[in-house]
Amino acid sequence: MMAKTIVVALGGNAIQTGNGATAEEQKLACYNTAKQLVKLIKEGHKLVIAHGNGPQVGNIVLQQQMNQSDKLPAMPLDTCGAMSQGMIGYWLQNALYEVFHDEGIDKNAVTLVTQVLVDENDPAFENPTKPIGSFYTQEEADQLAKTKGYKMKEDAGRGYRRVVPSPKPLDIIEKKAIVDLIQSGNIVIASGGGGIPVSKDNSRLIGIEAVIDKDFASEKLAELVDADAFLVLTAVENVAINFGKPEQKNLENLSLAEANQYIEEGQFAPGSMLPKVQAAIQFAESGTGRKSYITSLEHAYDAIAGKTGTVIAGE
Ligand SMILES: Nc1ncnc2c1ncn2[C@@H]1O[C@H](COP(=O)(O)OP(=O)(O)O)[C@@H](O)[C@H]1O
Numbered sequence: 001m002m003a004k005t006i007v008v009a010l011g012g013n014a015i016q017t018g019n020g021a022t023a024e025e026q027k028l029a030c031y032n033t034a035k036q037l038v039k040l041i042k043e044g045h046k047l048v049i050a051h052g053n054g055p056q057v058g059n060i061v062l063q064q065q066m067n068q069s070d071k072l073p074a075m076p077l078d079t080c081g082a083m084s085q086g087m088i089g090y091w092l093q094n095a096l097y098e099v100f101h102d103e104g105i106d107k108n109a110v111t112l113v114t115q116v117l118v119d120e121n122d123p124a125f126e127n128p129t130k131p132i133g134s135f136y137t138q139e140e141a142d143q144l145a146k147t148k149g150y151k152m153k154e155d156a157g158r159g160y161r162r163v164v165p166s167p168k169p170l171d172i173i174e175k176k177a178i179v180d181l182i183q184s185g186n187i188v189i190a191s192g193g194g195g196i197p198v199s200k201d202n203s204r205l206i207g208i209e210a211v212i213d214k215d216f217a218s219e220k221l222a223e224l225v226d227a228d229a230f231l232v233l234t235a236v237e238n239v240a241i242n243f244g245k246p247e248q249k250n251l252e253n254l255s256l257a258e259a260n261q262y263i264e265e266g267q268f269a270p271g272s273m274l275p276k277v278q279a280a281i282q283f284a285e286s287g288t289g290r291k292s293y294i295t296s297l298e299h300a301y302d303a304i305a306g307k308t309g310t311v312i313a314g315e
């Protein structure tokens with residue numbers, strides 16, 4: 001396999017399996033993730049790792065609000081996003097350290113707290129769509145809406161969750177530092193949780209209370225680091241049409257025209273598979289030879305080797 005620069009977008013499953021939200025459980029999920037990613041690193045590929053934070057940042061927000069007082073103020077959502085980057089980055093660094101040690105790989109994994117520019121007038125602020133935190137019953141959701149003023153929405157048949165605005169990522173503030181770290185041989189973890197949303201006010205960056213979609217932010221990262229491949233890792237081996245129906249068909253190679261056609265047909269669920277396919281199309285369109293892959297963590301290596309997964313590429 002020719003060595004590539006690969007931006008990996010880690011889905012929730014890679015960090016939190018099932019309802020296992022303790023530090024030990026999430027560290028174990030990160031260790032299992034590291035064991036898969038190291039196969040690509042051993043092949044000579046340069047990895048840049050981005051990850052989601054929906055469940056984690058939702059829990060951090062709730063923890064902030066417990067027992068808050070003047071002396072113990074709750075932190076705003078942008079700061080909670082930064083906390084989630086540090087926490088998940090630490091778990092991944094810790095896991096990669098152990099796996100590198102066991103495999104005799106002389107590399108460092110480094111997490112870069114990443115700010116991502118958004119437009120403060122993005123229409124997303126008028127219509128919160130990004131689910132964060134735990135799942136609730138309808139009664140619990142109604143109660144949270146009443147007592148905390150949260151906007152609650154049903155999430156793909158799995159229960160109710162709090163939703164927050166999710167503006168589109170425009171630029172990655174620390175992009176030069178990310179490129180420098182990759183070039184000096186480090187495995188970089190960046191743009192975690194879609195990055196910390198900030199807007200520009202002359203020389204100042206202002207933290208914004210929102211959560212950027214990690215699929216779109218990872219895609220932006222892939223373009224900015226001039227990646228060859230954008231690898232989206234989620235719970236399924238393939239993107240499918242007629243997903244979950246008896247006539248489900250798993251997709252292997254998808255042209256841009258086919259991918260757009262299936263989007264028009266409504267084949268991909270908004271908030272889950274749709275942003276992944278949209279981000280994959282965006283990356284494949286952004287430069288000659290650029291390919292996007294969507295598969296499960298266990299199949300990451302085989303997908304890059306062309307053996308499985310859904311590949312979206314230009315003609
Ligand atoms: N057309 C589709 N093909 C495959 N999976 C789909 C499709 N539509 C919805 N899904 C669901 O979307 C999930 C991925 O979205 P999500 O769980 O939100 O991602 P993440 O792994 O980033 O947390 C898959 O595990 C699958 O259950």
Ligand SMILES: NC(=O)OP(=O)(O)O
Binds near residue numbers: 051052131194215
């Ligand atoms: N920020 C974000 O998109 O997180 P999830 O992928 O966990 O929803």
